[in-house]
Amino acid sequence: MTTLQARTSDLLAAFGLDAAALGGTGDAFAVHSPIDGSVLATVHAHTPDEVDGTLAASRSAFAEWRLTPAPVRGRLVKRLGELIGEHKEQLAELVTLEVGKIGSEALGEVQEMIDVCDLAVGLSRQLFGRTMPSERAGHRLQEVWHPLGVVGVISAFNFPVAVWSWNAAVALVCGDTVVWKPSELAPLTALASTALLARAAAEVGAPADVGRVVLGDRAVGEALVDSPDVALLSATGSTRMGREVGPRVASRFGRVLLELGGNNAVVVTPSADLDLAVNSMVFAAAGTAGQRCTTLRRLIVHSSVADAACDRLARAFASLPVGDPRDAGTLVGPLIHERAHEAMRAALAEAVADGGQVLAGGERVDVGAGGSYVRPALVRMPSQTAVMLRETFAPILYVVTYDDFDEALALHNAASQGLSAGIFTRDQGEAERFLAADGADTGIANVNVGTSGAEIGGAFGGEKETGGGRESGSDAWRAYMRRSTNTINYSGTVALAQGVQFSAE
Numbered sequence: 001m002t003t004l005q006a007r008t009s010d011l012l013a014a015f016g017l018d019a020a021a022l023g024g025t026g027d028a029f030a031v032h033s034p035i036d037g038s039v040l041a042t043v044h045a046h047t048p049d050e051v052d053g054t055l056a057a058s059r060s061a062f063a064e065w066r067l068t069p070a071p072v073r074g075r076l077v078k079r080l081g082e083l084i085g086e087h088k089e090q091l092a093e094l095v096t097l098e099v100g101k102i103g104s105e106a107l108g109e110v111q112e113m114i115d116v117c118d119l120a121v122g123l124s125r126q127l128f129g130r131t132m133p134s135e136r137a138g139h140r141l142q143e144v145w146h147p148l149g150v151v152g153v154i155s156a157f158n159f160p161v162a163v164w165s166w167n168a169a170v171a172l173v174c175g176d177t178v179v180w181k182p183s184e185l186a187p188l189t190a191l192a193s194t195a196l197l198a199r200a201a202a203e204v205g206a207p208a209d210v211g212r213v214v215l216g217d218r219a220v221g222e223a224l225v226d227s228p229d230v231a232l233l234s235a236t237g238s239t240r241m242g243r244e245v246g247p248r249v250a251s252r253f254g255r256v257l258l259e260l261g262g263n264n265a266v267v268v269t270p271s272a273d274l275d276l277a278v279n280s281m282v283f284a285a286a287g288t289a290g291q292r293c294t295t296l297r298r299l300i301v302h303s304s305v306a307d308a309a310c311d312r313l314a315r316a317f318a319s320l321p322v323g324d325p326r327d328a329g330t331l332v333g334p335l336i337h338e339r340a341h342e343a344m345r346a347a348l349a350e351a352v353a354d355g356g357q358v359l360a361g362g363e364r365v366d367v368g369a370g371g372s373y374v375r376p377a378l379v380r381m382p383s384q385t386a387v388m389l390r391e392t393f394a395p396i397l398y399v400v401t402y403d404d405f406d407e408a409l410a411l412h413n414a415a416s417q418g419l420s421a422g423i424f425t426r427d428q429g430e431a432e433r434f435l436a437a438d439g440a441d442t443g444i445a446n447v448n449v450g451t452s453g454a455e456i457g458g459a460f461g462g463e464k465e466t467g468g469g470r471e472s473g474s475d476a477w478r479a480y481m482r483r484s485t486n487t488i489n490y491s492g493t494v495a496l497a498q499g500v501q502f503s504a505e
């Protein structure tokens with residue numbers, strides 16, 4: 001047994017899991033650590049029958065859970081948040097081992113789970129409907145929000161636990177039950193998280209099947225996609241995946257919430273505070289080794305400050321500590337696998353063929369272990385070419401210049417994805433234009449803040465090929481409920497809307 005494997009077994013044990021018996025009874029698959037490529041554990045996928053059984057159990061649990069008062073449902077999520085807090089370090093360490101996040105970012109991801117549980121507990125007393133004035137005397141008009149059903153969650157590798165919690169914490173207070181298909185690259189953190197939910201459910205007396213996990217590759221995901229038992233499918237991953245999943249769920253009139261690829265840009269204007277801009281951009285571009293949906297991939301900089309911005313970014317990229325994510329000084333950990341590195345190399349070659357100049361990084365870094373470690377790349381481009389308009393899930397920041405603000409907006413909005421955007425400026429007019437209806441066409445748009453690191457209080461998600469879904473805060477909870485509009489007649493007479501007369505007597 002390797003050191004990482006032994007550590008993984010100890011961590012799993014802290015969640016009551018036996019590393020020798022993980023998952024279902026289907027095909028075995030190995031979970032590799034991107035830190036050194038070694039095997040952390042072997043997991044068994046769930047068979048189609050097991051997935052069906054899980055969905056049936058979840059549907060039965062829903063029948064009970066939907067009638068549990070929402071503030072009582074909130075107690076489950078409150079306890080879940082507490083348990084996650086009690087296991088914060090262990091869960092974060094598992095995130096680091098399984099997907100290679102540096103300690104601070106892994107802890108941040110688990111903190112995000114705790115934060116969204118807090119938000120959901122508050123929501124459990126605030127699932128407000130509206131009352132509307134009726135046009136008819138002696139009538140009352142109201143809308144109420146009811147639980148929706150079983151929510152299927154399909155998640156990507158790069159936020160192996162937070163994405164589930166954004167969905168699950170909110171769905172559970174809304175009265176739904178949840179079946180989660182995590183990334184096949186990150187089943188261990190999923191098992192650990194759902195073990196905490198199972199414990200919370202047992203402690204507060206909630207049905208045991210309110211939250212279940214099914215493991216496996218896309219075939220298991222497809223079972224959730226096609227199941228009429230899944231009322232809402234919340235799918236996070238590549239635009240390719242969303243393109244397949246969206247129409248399939250729509251064809252059975254199911255609901256879908258898509259959180260797909262991003263290709264995020266920042267505009268740096270002549271009046272920008274360059275210290276602020278450069279520091280924010282380095283985190284946004286290089287954090288999580290460029291493997292966030294909100295990663296900064298395009299810099300659109302005014303030509304008068306382009307050289308200064310590029311010099312500073314190049315120096316920062318060249319000095320970023322790349323290495324083992326468990327080392328305290330590391331800021332850039334490994335890519336998830338060698339295929340990601342190959343995609344990065346191919347994108348860089350295409351950029352260079354387009355006339356791009358690599359100002360810093362792009363090379364493999366030898367950290368003395370297996371794993372795919374790279375230095376984040378900064379590439380100055382002559383224009384915004386096709387490679388810039390694709391999401392390459394690796395740390396590459398392309399730079400193009402602009403002279404006129406409208407040109408900057410046009411370059412910004414030329415991407416087919418629409419997740420997150422930022423502008424660095426001290427000119428309020430420019431800031432307001434960036435946020436206006438004809439400004440950045442993304443779901444998230446920031447001023448003097450980079451593209452990544454959103455708070456859970458806002459609704460998270462993006463437009464265009466990012467899929468249009470919204471999760472987490474604000475009124476995103478409505479996606480997890482069904483709206484019922486009620487008209488109550490207390491007049492004792494028949495009065496039809498729009499003044500229609502229809503009386504047979």
Ligand code: NAD
Nearest residue numbers: 155156157182183218221222237238241259260261262293
């Ligand atoms: P991926 O699309 O390869 O896989 C995501 C999940 O979808 C996995 O669980 C996978 O098994 C499943 N899946 C794949 N094809 C499927 C199909 N046809 N039917 C059902 N399930 C299917 O993505 P990934 O490589 O794990 O993650 C990286 C991608 O996710 C990037 O594009 C990134 O931008 C995106 N992402 C988006 C957000 C967001 O909130 N917008 C958040 C995180 C990641």
